[in-house]
Amino acid sequence: MTHNLNALSQSSDFLRRHIGPDDEQTNAMLSALGVSSLDELIKQTVPAAILRGDMPLPAPQSETATLNRLREIASKNQIARSFIGMGYYDTITPPVILRNVLENPGWYTAYTPYQPEIAQGRLEALLNFQQMIIDLTGLELANASLLDEATAAAEAMAMSKRAVRKNKSNVFFVDRSCHPQTLAVLQTRALPLGLEIHIGDAESELASTSCFGVLIQNPASNGEIRDLRPITAAAKAQDALTVVATDIMSLLLVTPPGEQGADIVVGNTQRFGVPMGFGGPHAAFFATSDSYKRSIPGRIIGVSVDSRGNQALRMAMQTREQHIRREKATSNICTSQALLAIMAVFYAIYHGPDGLKTIALRINRMAGIFAEGLKQLGFASNTNFFDTLTVQCGDKAAQLANKAESELLNLRRGATELGISFDETTTAADIEKLWAVFAGDKALPSVAAIDEGLSALPGIPSELQRHSSYLTHPVFNQYHSETEMLRYMNRLERKDIALNHSMIALGSCTMKLNATTEMLPVTWPEFGRIHPFAPSSQVAGYLQLVDELEQQLIACTGYDKFSMQPNAGSQGEYAGLLAIKRYHESRGDFNRDICLIPSSAHGTNPASAAMAGMRVVIVGCDALGNVDIDDLRAKAERHSEQLSALMVTYPSTHGVFEEGIREICDITHQHGGQVYVDGANMNALVGLAAPGEFGADVSHLNLHKTFCIPHGGGGPGMGPIGVKAHLAPFLPSHPVFPVEGLAITNDTVSAATYGSAGILPISWTYIALMGAEGLKKATQVAIMSANYVATRLNDHYPVLYTGRNGRVAHECIIDLRPLKESTGISEEDIAKRLMDYGFHAPTMSFPVPGTLMIEPTESESKRELDRFCDAMIHIRREVGRVESGQLPTDNNPLVNAPHTLADIIAADWDRPYSREEAGFPVASLRDNKYWPTVNRIDNVFGDRNLICSCPPIESYL
Incomplete structure (x- = not known):
């Protein structure tokens, strides 16, 4: 071993913590695949025609150095007292919620x-x-x-x-x-x-x-x-x-x-x-x-029942509009x-109805006191208000706003008026500082004196005051001490499987490590307490962060420009298609409205195209799951004068690196169309291939997949779009906080200029920690892990699609349809049975009904991958017992799954398999057993009896 500073550098520490398999495990997995190195595997898997050179990224940094540098960037943001309002207010996150939800992987990695x-x-x-x-x-x-x-x-x-x-x-x-x-x-x-x-x-x-x-x-x-x-x-x-x-x-x-x-x-x-x-x-x-x-x-949460007749919750009407209507959809929400x-809601539960009302009364009273003081100082404002006053200032508006800003008091600017909004953090001292801005040489009014004589609800006319009750359900009225609140949140957390319990091998969803170091900056006040419309002079840190993240993503993708505005993948799809539409219109091509989309595409693709005013034409896939290039060519020629775009996911939705991706892009371009590559599977490309280099014009990136923003139980997400230079002028801007270099009249797709900017530090930190070498290795290991799982499972479940040399990309699809035909056991039965083994099921019935799509990611060790594969193989043996007639088709561990403690301790046990087999099918579960809290949920009952509000508390007991 070499003992020098380079060899002993801390910069490689994070890489070995993010990537699950160590060198020994990696070698064992490569050996199982019959290759000697990651490079050899990649040559067998990724088309040589799209392989790229090194990414222009700085060398990886240690966790300490990265956080120190991010601290420097964050310190360039000035935390002012915000009175801008417009839907955004300073607030106080109760520490019990901050520590136990926002900072808790049991909640944010689900x-x-x-x-x-x-x-x-x-x-x-x-x-x-x-x-x-x-x-x-x-x-x-x-x-x-x-x-x-x-x-x-x-x-x-x-x-x-x-x-x-x-x-x-x-x-x-x-x-x-x-x-x-x-x-x-x-x-x-x-x-x-x-x-x-x-x-x-x-x-x-x-x-x-x-x-x-x-x-x-x-x-x-x-x-x-x-x-x-x-x-x-x-x-x-x-x-x-x-x-x-x-x-x-x-x-x-x-x-x-x-x-x-x-x-x-x-x-x-x-x-x-x-x-x-x-x-x-x-x-x-x-x-x-x-x-x-x-x-x-x-999404709507509804109340249903499980197989024991007990109350259970589920997402109601789970097959949402974009899947039903697809190219006719009016929403792409997913x-x-x-x-x-x-x-x-935890904030509301913790404060309760009385506590919330007290906060609202205090906010309203602050506004009322300030309004009366303004009146004494000779300024007029609206007389009806809850928390916001618009002050008439004439030609002094800009001067007064500048004076306030110099005191780090941010007001909403108008030509002749100023807006001032109060929130739960406002103090009497703030009111006095604001009065001082308007007072000039006049003495300041007295907060105490005005407060003494003010009416109960200033600014709210009696006929508009609320008299109806609210939040009467017991859940809002019994968890007001920190002890009770902590236990309630912990009780809910324990009912769920998240990444802090086991791997979540969801195809197309990339449930990888969301490292603690990446998450820490989210709660820094220099990032959290910044209003989206704060003066640009106060947000230099955020602007630098956005600029640096843009350069990082450009290096990863080969595009020329990025927009951070889309705050979900669906919004990114929409924004990217609008950029294509505006580009065509700028060239006088107003008739280009055809969007070609492969039949395997996620439902949001055709839904986004429909929302962008495009007509969708479906392109078929061949028997191997690839885009049918002959069908693509025929339809591109047929619609050549109207072709606007092709939307394609790469690697394909079927988990394969299609060899013809450059030809697919060329055909589209030959007929005047633009190529939209859906970035959902970017975790198979970073460091190996770049969409902007192999023919794509625009992509959205799911930062909550490839770039480590956590899924948060279904959100938050970020879906920034990268474009080639010719599309850059058509990226989204904003009417209140415009994007430099773009017309203020450009499309606006989200409420804030940079979408969910508060979580961008996560992706910036991840890329800084990994560097070019680390990001490339992460992609290589993700591909290796998927192939390892496919190889281990292939003798038990056929892998549906493979590419060249029988390899898959970063995910694989196993076909369960033959089992259903021979035994009646469905993909849902296997998904539910996996819960008994302590695992979340892979993606079920997408993109092919009757299948499971498995994506292990680079963060899972060989030990965890083997544990998952062992569970799947053991489940296949259970199916075999049904096949052979040892177990009946209507009473076996699969159709009865998941099993709860209530099942195991029931006085009667009328099943042809043991309680131990039900609850502890493999020995390792004795040390670490997760128990589902409900049995199989009746989906049909839930949709036929749609109840989407809290049942009486007695029904929980």
Whole structure:
């Protein structure tokens, strides 16, 4: 061993911690594959025509050095007192929630609850979230969160158009009260769908304007509170729906929109304990009436029963619109903000209805005291308000804003007015500092004196004050001590399987290590307490972080420019297709609207194309799962004059490196189209091949897959898009915080300029820690691990698709259809049986029904891979006993799975296999056994009896 500083460097420490197999395990796995090195395996697997040279990235850094450098970057952000509002507020995250949810891998490494039996904890938390939104909005049904307030409003617009089928208008009326970022997203969404946005005053113009829906902000962006009843009545008179964007904190004191006739209510739960994070991630909410339950977008948690008749939770109507309608879909939603929704509802549970009301009363009172003081200083503002005042300043507006900014007090700027919003962190000292900005030579008013004489609810007229009850369910009324709250959260956490328990081998989802070092910066106040519309001079650190991450991603992908605005993979798809559309239009090609998509594509691909105003033409796949190039060529020629884009996933959705990818790109380009490579499988490419170099024009990257942002039980996510230079001018911008170098009129796809910027430090840190060498090795090991699993399982389950030399990419599909034909045992039975072995099932029935798609990732050791393979092989032996007749087809460990403790300790046991076989099928489970808390859930019952709110507490006992 060489003893010098280079050999003893700390920079390689993280690489061996991120990558699961050590050298000895790697050699053993390579030997099992019949190759001598990772390089030899890659040569057998990845087409030589797309292999790239070294990535231009700095050398890997140690964890300590990386965090120190990120501290330097973060320190360039100035933490000002934010009074900007516009849907974003400073807040206090209760430490018990910060430590035990946001910083807890038991919560942030879990996957979307598609396997509900092992997700009952987060499903209960999300059901609580829905109940909270139902109570506060005054409506009957809520989903389990959307991406942000602006996109929730856009989903409401699309739903309104679907719901009012007899109303043939294409006009959506947007009241002037709305936040500018919401208007921008609505305008972007409306244009490709052939909808028209009419901006006006709903109170005076709605009755005379034909429309299918109306959006009003209440409280308004300027803080004004209005009576919604005349507006909702005018909308109903013309068979139009009323959408209200509201502030969740205001609903504790102001009459909820549902009680005033609103059909849909949207908003953001950020101020319920979730840091601003320069724009996200935050959980938006969406509520509507029960009559629209089949139209509501996004995920809904519903109450069902398990096979023992006990209450159990699941995602209701799990086959969502983008899978049913695909190329006719009006939404491409396939994610949520689960982790942030859980934080928000825990905030509500911890404070309880009385505690929340106290916070709202304090905020409102701060605004009232400030308004009265302003009046004494000679300034006028709105008289109806909850927390936001718009102060008339005439030609002094800019001067006063600059003065406030110099004191690190950020106000919302207008030409002749200034907006000031208060939050739960506001103090009396803040009010005095703000008065000093406006006072000039005048003496400051007295906070105490004004407080003494102020009415109970300043700014809220008596007829608009809330009188209905809310949050009466016991869950919101019994966990107010930290001891009780801690135990409740821990009880829910223990019901779930997350990465801190075992590997989650989900194909297409890349459940890899989310390292603690990567996660630490998320909670730094220099990143968390920054408003997305703070002055650019105060956010130099964030701008540097975004710029450096962009350069890192450019190095990884071969593209020329990135946009960080899309805050989910679905939004990235949409933004990328819009960039293609705008590029064609800039060249006068307004007739290019055909999007070619392989039949194996994820449902969001055709849904995104439909939302972008494109017509989808499906391209077939051959018997090996590859794109049928002859079919592609024929359809590209047939639609040559109208061809806009090809959407293709690479490696393919079938887990194979298609040899013809360059030819696929060339054919598309020959006919004037652009190539969109879906970046879902980027974990098989980084360091080996770059889409921007082998022919792609645009890709979105799932930072919550390849680049280590955790899945958070179904969200957050980030879906930035990379483009070649010719598409760069058409990337998204923003009306409030524009992107340098882009037109302010460009499309806007998310509420904040940089999407969920608060989690970008995770990916920056991962890339800095790994360097070019580490990222390449991670990809090589991911491919090795997938081939190792495929090789071990192939004698027991046929691997459906392979590429050259019989190799798979980073995932493999095992075919269970022959077993179902011979035994009746389905892919669902095997998925549920895996729970008894302590594993989350691989991706079930996608992209091929009757299969499991397995992606082990580079983070899992050979020991864990073998444990998983051993479980699958043992399950195959159990199927064999059904095949041979040793076990009946309707009473065996697979069809009865998962087994709970209630099964094992039941007095009666009428099954032809032992209790031990049910609960402890392999010996290793005796040391570490996970018990599902419910049995197999009845999906059909849950959809036929749709209950999406909290049942009485007695039903939990």
